[in-house]
Amino acid sequence: MDKLLNISEVSKLLQIINIRTKKPSNYILRYWEKEFKQIKPIIIKNRRYYSSKQIKIIKLIKFLLKDRGMTISGVKNVLKSNINSLDDYNSYSLKTEYHKKVIKDKSKKLLDKLKKIKKYGQKNSY
Secondary structure, eight states: OOOOEEHHHHHHHTTOBOTTTOOBOHHHHHHHHHHOTTOOOEEETTEEEEOHHHHHHHHHHHIIIIISOOOHHHHHHHHHTOGGGSOTTOTTSHHHHHHHHHHHHHHHHHHHHHHHHHHHHHHHTO
16 A cells, blocks of 8 residues: 655655745645645545655646746646656657656765765775
């Protein structure tokens, strides 16, 4: 079974955080939930929980809104047109840009971890 994350965990994962208070901005996810019918959290005891499939959709929405500067209605049109049907081989497609960003972010995290491991290893080698 899929691990479910609550709304605060998803906000932290997607870095939707209030700059001043450093707390998750859950209201943004609740707003997107109203705007995009594709976001349907599981509600257990009045708490929202999201599956990995839902988190992927939310990541895509965030990418299109924040990184690509699209409007909410523009993102709705993309989601309606089923982004998976976009041309995988077209290097200018939105899907390709999204996947490039995901790979770039994961690569950066891996490089940061490798640097920490390398630095840690040097300290203990003396």
